[in-house]
Amino acid sequence: MTRPSRSTPLEETRGASASGELLLEVRDLRTHLDTKNGLVRAVDGVSFRLHSGETLGIIGESGSGKSMTVLSMLQVVPKPAARIVGGEVLYRGQNLLEKNEREMRRIRGREIAMILQDPQTSLNPVFTIGNQIVEALRLHRRDGGGKALVHRAVEALRQVRIAAPEERIRSYPHEMSGGMKQRAVGALAISCGPRIIVADEPTTSLDVTIQAQYLRLLRDLQRETGLAILFITHDFGIVAKLCRHLLVMYAGRVVEAGPVRAVFNNPAHPYTRALLGSVVRADTKAERLEAIAGQPPALWGLPSGCRFAPRCPHADDRCRKEYPPQLRVRDEASDHVASCWRLEESHGNR
Amino acid sequence: MRRFLAIRFLQALVALLAITLIVFGLTHLTGSPVDALLPDDASQAQIESLIRHWGLDRPLHEQYLAFLGNALQGDLGVSLKWRGYTAMEVVLQRLPATLKLGGLSVLLSIVVAIPLGVVAARHRGTMVDKSANVVALLGQSLPQFWLGIMLIWIFAVGLGWFPTSGQGGLPHMILPAIAMASFQVAALARLTRSAMLDSLRSEYVKLARLKGVPEYRIVWKHALRNAAIVPLTYFGLLAGSLLTGSVVIESVFSWPGTGLLSIEAIRGRDYPVVQAVVILFAVVFLLINYVVDALYALVDPRIRRA
Numbered sequence: 027m028t029r030p031s032r033s034t035p036l037e038e039t040r041g042a043s044a045s046g047e048l049l050l051e052v053r054d055l056r057t058h059l060d061t062k063n064g065l066v067r068a069v070d071g072v073s074f075r076l077h078s079g080e081t082l083g084i085i086g087e088s089g090s091g092k093s094m095t096v097l098s099m100l101q102v103v104p105k106p107a108a109r110i111v112g113g114e115v116l117y118r119g120q121n122l123l124e125k126n127e128r129e130m131r132r133i134r135g136r137e138i139a140m141i142l143q144d145p146q147t148s149l150n151p152v153f154t155i156g157n158q159i160v161e162a163l164r165l166h167r168r169d170g171g172g173k174a175l176v177h178r179a180v181e182a183l184r185q186v187r188i189a190a191p192e193e194r195i196r197s198y199p200h201e202m203s204g205g206m207k208q209r210a211v212g213a214l215a216i217s218c219g220p221r222i223i224v225a226d227e228p229t230t231s232l233d234v235t236i237q238a239q240y241l242r243l244l245r246d247l248q249r250e251t252g253l254a255i256l257f258i259t260h261d262f263g264i265v266a267k268l269c270r271h272l273l274v275m276y277a278g279r280v281v282e283a284g285p286v287r288a289v290f291n292n293p294a295h296p297y298t299r300a301l302l303g304s305v306v307r308a309d310t311k312a313e314r315l316e317a318i319a320g321q322p323p324a325l326w327g328l329p330s331g332c333r334f335a336p337r338c339p340h341a342d343d344r345c346r347k348e349y350p351p352q353l354r355v356r357d358e359a360s361d362h363v364a365s366c367w368r369l370e371e372s373h374g375n376r
Numbered sequence: 377m378r379r380f381l382a383i384r385f386l387q388a389l390v391a392l393l394a395i396t397l398i399v400f401g402l403t404h405l406t407g408s409p410v411d412a413l414l415p416d417d418a419s420q421a422q423i424e425s426l427i428r429h430w431g432l433d434r435p436l437h438e439q440y441l442a443f444l445g446n447a448l449q450g451d452l453g454v455s456l457k458w459r460g461y462t463a464m465e466v467v468l469q470r471l472p473a474t475l476k477l478g479g480l481s482v483l484l485s486i487v488v489a490i491p492l493g494v495v496a497a498r499h500r501g502t503m504v505d506k507s508a509n510v511v512a513l514l515g516q517s518l519p520q521f522w523l524g525i526m527l528i529w530i531f532a533v534g535l536g537w538f539p540t541s542g543q544g545g546l547p548h549m550i551l552p553a554i555a556m557a558s559f560q561v562a563a564l565a566r567l568t569r570s571a572m573l574d575s576l577r578s579e580y581v582k583l584a585r586l587k588g589v590p591e592y593r594i595v596w597k598h599a600l601r602n603a604a605i606v607p608l609t610y611f612g613l614l615a616g617s618l619l620t621g622s623v624v625i626e627s628v629f630s631w632p633g634t635g636l637l638s639i640e641a642i643r644g645r646d647y648p649v650v651q652a653v654v655i656l657f658a659v660v661f662l663l664i665n666y667v668v669d670a671l672y673a674l675v676d677p678r679i680r681r682a
Contacts, residue, residue, distance in 0.1 A: 102585045127591075135587035142586075147579040152601045152677060162587045198677040214587065 046078035047118075049221055049254050050099075050138075055113035057091075057098040060106075067328065068094040068108070070278035078221060081248065081255040083265035083286070085301070086275035092258045095275075096224045100138060101130050136166040139215035143227040145207035149199040155183070155210045156195030159217050166218040182217040183210065185250075186243060205236035209243070216247060224256045229264065241268055262302065266290065271361075274298045277333035284355065284362030294355040294364035297334045332367065340368045377673055377680050384669045388662045395658040396447060399651050400440050447655065453648030457641065463648035466641075467634060467656050473543060474626070474633030475660075478618045481553040485560040485614075490607065492561070493568025497576060498595050508565060515562030520621060524555040524628035541630040552629040556621045560614055567610050571603035578602070604675050608668060615664035619657045 057069035069091045076082050084092045097103045099115050099122065115122040122133060134140075142148040150158060159179035160172075167178070176195070183191035186209040199207055208228060215223050225244065229237040241264060248255055257268055265272050265286060272289055274282040274297065282295040293299045300318040318337060331348050335341040345367050353369050355362040414422060427433050431442060446452065452463040496508035531551060532540040538551050575581065576599050584598045585591075622635030630636065634653055641649035673680045 100586060102582065131588040131590060133588075134585070140583070140586040142579055142583055144579060148583045150580040150584070150598055150602070152675065154677075161589065165588050200678045211583070214583075218587075 046080065046252065046254075048075060049078050049118060050076040050256075051114075051116040052095075052099065053114040053116070055095060055098055055115065056111045057094055057103060057108055058111050059094070059108045067278050069098055071113070072273075072275070072278075072280055073113075074273055074280070074283065076222065076254050076256060078254050079248065079252045080271065081257055081269045083269035083272035084256065084258045084275060085260060085262065085265055085272055087260060090275040091278040092275055093226055094278075096140070096226065096256060096258065099224075100134050100140070101127075102134070132166070135162050135220070136218045137220055138222040138224060139218065139220040141208070141211050141215050141223060141225040141228045144231045145204055145211050146199075146231065148211055149207055151199050154196050154198055155202070155213075156180075159183075159195075159210075159214050162214060162218055179213075179217060182213040185216060185247065186210070186213045188213065205232055205240065208232060208236075208240060212240075212243065212247070216251070216253075219251075220253070222254045222256065224258070226258045227260070230259075230261075244268070262290075274301070277328060279333065279349075279365065280352075281334065281366070282355075282364040285359045288355070288357055288359035288362040292355065292357045292362070294362070294369055295334075295366050296338045296340055296368075298364070300337075332365075342368065380673055380679065381670060384666060388666055391662060392658060396444055396655065397440070399654050400443055403647055403651060404436070452652040452655065455646055455649050457644035457646040457649065463646075463652040466649050467637065467652040470632060470634045470637045471656065473631060474619075474622050474635060477549055477552055477556065477626070477631060477633060478622060480549050481556040481560065481621075482614065482618065484553055484557040485564055488557070489561040489564035490568050493565040493607070494572055494595060494600060496565065496569045497572030500573065505569075508569070512562040512566050515558040516566075518558065520555055520559060521624050521628050523558055524552065524625055527551045527555055528629070541628075543632050548631075552625050552631055555628070556618070556625045559621070560617060564607055564610060564614070568603065568607045571606035572599055575599040575603040601675065605672065608671055608675065611671075612665040612668045615661050615668075619661065 052075075053073050055069055055072045056067070059066040059068045072091070072095050074082065084095070086092050094103065094108070098108075098110050101110065101122070103110065110123060113123065117133065117137065122130065125133070149155070153161075156176065156179050159182055160175045163175045163178055167175075180191045180195055183194055188194050188206060188209050194202075194206075194210075199210075202210065208231075211228075223244075228244075229240050232240060244255060244257075245268065247253060255268075257264070259265060269286050271284065272286050273280045274289070274295065276297050282289060282293070282298045289298060290302070293302050297318075304318060329335060329346060331344070331346040332338070332341065332350055335345040338345065348367075350365045350367040352363045352365050354360075355364050355369065414426065431439060434442075450464050455461045455463050455466045458466050492508050492511070496505045499505050528540050528551060532538050539548050542548060572595075576595070578599075580602075581594055581599055584594050589598070619635075622631075622633055623638060624635070625631065626633045626635035627639055634656070638650060638653040640646075641653065
């Protein structure tokens with residue numbers, strides 16, 4: 027890899043505008059999952075772009091394929107049940123899906139790092155925090171001996187605002203609170219100076235005040251380092267606070283994508299509208315909270331047409347037969363798109 | 377850590393006390409030792425003098441306390457079969473042979489079973505896993521004495537690679553150690569496999585993969601270190617099967633250890649020696665479990681630092 031050696035993440039300041047360098051482009055990614063109920067198309071033609079300094083939100087119910095999408099990107103899908111069957115994952119122009127396991131290990135953690143949902147289980151209970159960070163550093167940044175690596179680990183903990191990092195480095199996970207553990211996972215993620223951090227519902231298991239602190243921390247880190255963040259969540263409130271762009275996923279597909287403001291003000295896909303309708307909002311007074319009719323679809327034996335059709339109030343015969351193409355939503359945002367046959371009708375008679 | 381070990385030590389002492397109580401009670405249930413000690417035509421006077429001499433006319437709790445007091449000093453009476461030796465001397469003389477054989481069989485089972493379990497879990501559902509499962513099933517279902525006889529028949533009598541029986545150097549120990557380890561290997565491999573499966577499914581293994589850790593390090597370091605607690609726990613039980621196994625295996629291979637000794641002592645109605653064997657087995661068992669507890673704390677920081 028020909029790249030000038032990077033300084034520590036702290037000193038680094040890349041342009042933090044949304045129009046930064048194009049880091050990641052996912053094109054038509056497809057992952058199939060063999061289950062005892064049959065073949066599941068867990069990720070079915072997902073495409074998106076991520077620029078440096080940008081935060082992209084992926085939103086959807088559990089089972090919509092959000093996590094499987096990012097695990098497929100990094101090729102850590104559960105084997106042998108899951109297979110990546112198509113598409114391209116272009117990281118700075120190189121297709122990650124063509125790389126072998128050895129080459130991928132140099133991408134994971136070093137170029138694209140990840141924060142998992144539950145800090146209680148994502149840290150190894152039998153190793154100290156320092157051990158776990160130094161292990162990653164040793165794999166990816168061999169410059170400098172053991173002492174330098176420990177020093178870097180301390181720096182990473184300092185960056186995520188953990189108090190007394192020199193002592194914390196010797197702590198075991200069970201000696202820390204949930205919020206602090208998640209900060210430690212964050213420190214692990216930034217320690218090797220990645221360009222992208224994928225955060226898979228990182229605040230779901232934290233309580234609300236800690237959640238807000240953690241989101242602020244992510245935003246500060248991004249400002250300091252110019253990181254791109256791919257933020258997976260089912261919480262519209264977090265997306266509104268953190269992201270500029272968002273994807274809405276349903277049953278393995280992206281049903282709507284665009285700037286957060288455009289999608290919020292003018293949700294085009296019936297599913298997005300239903301999702302937004304089921305969110306409690308402080309600024310409008312609702313008589314009662316809307317629920318989405320029906321169940322999330324069973325992912326095996328999906329209809330050939332629009333996957334939301336069985337629950338959609340606007341569905342007609344064409345919706346049930348043919349999957350809709352991605353269409354531009356007519357509003358002020360040029361990159362607001364949705365996959366719906368009845369965009370005009372359903373959208374118009376809101 | 378120190379507290380944890382101190383508590384475990386006290387618990388071991390309590391267990392040992394309970395065992396002496398059971399040993400004492402059981403010997404009394406088997407009938408008066410006087411019948412075994414004296415010839416059938418002994419006179420009433422002889423019987424009574426012996427009863428007084430042994431203190432058998434005193435209340436039970438006094439007898440127990442006397443027994444306990446003597447046992448604490450290592451005195452469990454004199455052997456009836458091996459004249460001129462105390463029961464303790466007879467047993468201690470034979471103990472090293474049993475420990476040597478047991479140690480080799482434990483070593484053998486660890487070296488075989490842990491990697492077998494790890495590899496089976498790593499390649500779950502493949503031929504490797506299935507063959508490991510068959511090996512484990514065979515090991516658990518074949519009776520040890522039968523396996524011992526088959527080993528002698530094939531490798532000692534047939535091929536002549538090893539001596540058939542008796543005490544000696546390493547060649548003498550190999551067949552009995554294999555026969556003894558077979559059951560342990562099976563149980564240990566299956567336990568390791570299931571613990572590894574859990575561990576490999578965990579989020580910390582996922583995160584380790586996501587930070588670029590090579591697969592062999594994930595398996596042998598991240599997952600095994602966590603899974604190790606399960607087979608380690610089994611080690612305590614293993615110590616038990618090792619001692620009971622020695623009774624069968626030592627008889628089959630005429631290995632002059634405590635197992636064979638206990639059979640000989642039971643046949644000769646040598647109660648003091650039987651008692652000594654049982655109590656010493658208990659001490660060894662408790663000692664091994666104590667070591668296991670200490671290892672436990674070493675492996676898992678949640679126990680160490682609690």
